[in-house]
Amino acid sequence: MAKLIRITGVQDLPPGQAACYEVEGRTIAVFNIDGTFYAIDEACPHSGGPLSQGSCAGTTVTCPWHGADFDLRTGAPLGPPADDGVHSYKVIIDGDDLKVEVG
Numbered sequence: 062m063a064k065l066i067r068i069t070g071v072q073d074l075p076p077g078q079a080a081c082y083e084v085e086g087r088t089i090a091v092f093n094i095d096g097t098f099y100a101i102d103e104a105c106p107h108s109g110g111p112l113s114q115g116s117c118a119g120t121t122v123t124c125p126w127h128g129a130d131f132d133l134r135t136g137a138p139l140g141p142p143a144d145d146g147v148h149s150y151k152v153i154i155d156g157d158d159l160k161v162e163v164g
């Protein structure tokens with residue numbers, strides 16, 4: 062059953078920033094894109110690159126290691142060398158708390 066887990070305060074991740082968090086045994090990258098939050102797995106499926114350290118353009122993040130692109134909204138792969146996508150997580154704003162839904 063899905064659980065909502067608080068990962069940080071909304072004010073702690075300003076627009077244009079990203080960070081990764083340990084949540085229920087997973088490492089999740091959270092991005093604030095112009096005030097909208099997105100959460101995906103931190104590890105790039107190609108070779109484990111840290112996606113929270115990637116560069117973002119709109120809702121696309123580019124892996125810092127070899128340049129694979131992913132859709133922040135869905136985790137889908139958008140460009141090589143990654144063939145697979147990453148899991149995306151629902152983000153909930155609950156007052157001052159930023160929470161993600163993990164299954």
Ligand code: FES
Binds near residue numbers: 105
């Ligand atoms: S580890 Fe991400 S593209 Fe290679």
